[in-house]
Amino acid sequence: MSFSQSLTINDDIDAAAPEQQGELVLCRHCDLLQWLPPLQEGEQAHCQRCDHQLDVRQVQPILRPVLYAASALFMLLLANLFPFISMGVAGNRSEMHFFDTSAVLFTEYHQSLAILVWLFIQAVPAFCMAAVIYLKLGMLYRLPARIWVARVLFMLKPWSMVDIFLMGLLISFVKLVANADISLGLSFWAFCIFCLLHLRTFQVIDRHEMWSRLALAPKVPVTAEAGKTGLSQQLKLCPCCTAIVPLAQQHCPRCHTRVYPRVPASLQKTLALLVTAAVLYIPANLLPIMRTVSFGNVTDSTIISGFLLMWQDGEYPVALVILLASVVVPIAKILIMFWLCYLVLAPVAVRSKLTTRIYLLVDWVGRWSMVDVLVVAILAALVRFGLLMSVYPGVGALVFAAVVIITMLAAISFDPRLLWDQPARTGEQV
Ligand SMILES: [Zn+2]
Ligand SMILES: [Zn+2]
Known part of the structure; x- marks a missing residue:
């Protein structure tokens, strides 16, 4: 071309x-x-x-995002007000509210995991929706601090995980439905609508367009x-x-961000994070991700044993989702990121649209690995019947969450422009 x-x-x-x-x-x-x-x-x-x-x-670039984001915030409020899910086992009934997913983890001595879950499914999505409303209205009414709000919005966007939480809910239902009577509360449906509106809000905003309207x-x-x-x-x-x-200017005159020609020490940071994630992935698989008490029997389960249990029970689609999200995606992401780093260091540039697309795909799909951690949070909040049936989060869940976060940071640290920086092979298209 x-x-x-x-x-x-x-x-x-x-x-x-x-x-x-x-x-x-x-x-x-x-x-x-x-x-x-x-x-x-x-x-x-x-x-x-x-x-x-x-x-x-975008079509109607101010009205549509504001309407979607405001409706999303209202649905998030409803999702927190009413019962989310209730579950019955042998005549006992347990009711879970949306906030319980992080509150129960907090009281069960897993404070760091609780804070992460709260940030990913409540705080960050709520902030993003409020920020979209503020920025869009700010274009009409010249509100203060728009530049800073926009900076934080685009920084936090990948850490909003409501869609993954919804997938976690579906997996939890399949795990529980054989042993318990599950009923969905009003807040559950409000959360589903919130999820759709949240995704739609991000579809109707664009970084370049938003900034060009915010400031010259x-x-x-x-x-x-x-x-x-x-x-x-x-x-x-x-x-x-x-x-x-x-190049001579250190900070961006529009948003005041420190600007570098390339992400500083991109390869070193990416490789260091990848090695850390690869090492942590071993204990994440060996340590129990959750402890289940069922009629007095205590069972510790790891990621793999959770998959095998679902497979033996004939729940093949859910078993495959767990295998894909918790085993295939993290391993593939680590290996592909290593390969991309190798391509940057390779003496002959192998640059193409394909490598950039692979990087973008790996960057997008990596966050879905968080689904197993969220399943543990949901089960721990819902299954609370003492010795009859209870689920407690294991330390493996925290280590696995760390693996997912570190691989996400590795993808952020990687600068895809490095793939295009080297001279092309003779005759190669640029
Ligand atoms: Zn800027
Ligand atoms: Zn390009």
């Missing part, structure tokens, strides 16, 4: 010669400087080299030339607000 080729735009918009009206943008995944033509509502533009989405022009982007030097990398022209990308910043 040549650099003069137009950007990939849906709806067959002709983007030839956009220099007259468009703006110059730097791709965050391959560092290519290119012209972004003015978009119509509903259109999106992709990088011509790595296919990363550069910008989306700094001027790009007139010498900047599309079709070359930013680094080769002494330019760098602000990772927070997507502004183009001269």
Whole structure:
């Protein structure tokens, strides 16, 4: 593909010669400087080299996110007000509220796990929704501290795990339904709607678009030339607000973030985190993830024994989800991240859209491994019948949560632009 080729735009918009009206943008995944033509509502533009989405022009960019986020917050409030799930075993009944998932862990001496669960399913999602409302209204009414709120919003976005919690709930139901009578409370349905609205809110906001409405982007030097990398022209990308910043300038003039040409010590940090995650993955599998008391019998179960139990019970789909989320995804993520680091160090660059896509997929899928930890939190909050039937979280759950968090940090530390920095093989497309 040549650099003069137009950007990939849906709806067959002709983007030839956009220099007259468009703006110059730097791709965050391959560092290519290119012209972004003015978009119509509903259109999106992709990088011509790595296919990363550069910008989306949303339909009703203020009203829709505010409505979705406000409805989501209302549903989260409802999810906390009423009973979430109730469970009956041999004439006894236990009722769980949404907040109990972290509160029970806290009282059962697993404070760090409790705080993590509370952050992932309550605090971070609530903050994100409130931040979207604040920022969108801030565009109309010039509210203070919008820049800081926007910075925190995009930093916290990957740590909002309500969708994973919903998957955890479904797995917990399948685990329990054979032994107990489960009934769903009003808050459960409110939480499901909250989950959908929360996902939809993030679908209708775009980082580049939001920042361009929040504050003016700094001027790009007139010498900047599309079709070359930013680094080769002494330019760098602000990772927070997507502004183009001269190499000599330390901080982004728009969002005040410290800007580096590449993530500092990216490979060293990524490799160190990957090695830590790989080492911790061993005790995470050997230590019990939860302790089950059933009619006086105490059983400790690890991730693998939990999978085998579900498989023996004939719950194949759930067993496969557990295997995929807790075994296949973490191992694959660690191995693929090692491979990407190797590609950066390899003497001949193997750069393609595919490697960037693999990185993005690994980055996205990694957080789903948290599902087993959330299942433990749900079961511990719900199954509380003393010696008759009880579930207690094991130390393995905390170690496994650490593995997932460390692999997520490894993916964040990895700079995908390094894959495109090396000279290409002779004849290779750029
Ligand atoms: Zn790109
Ligand atoms: Zn910035």
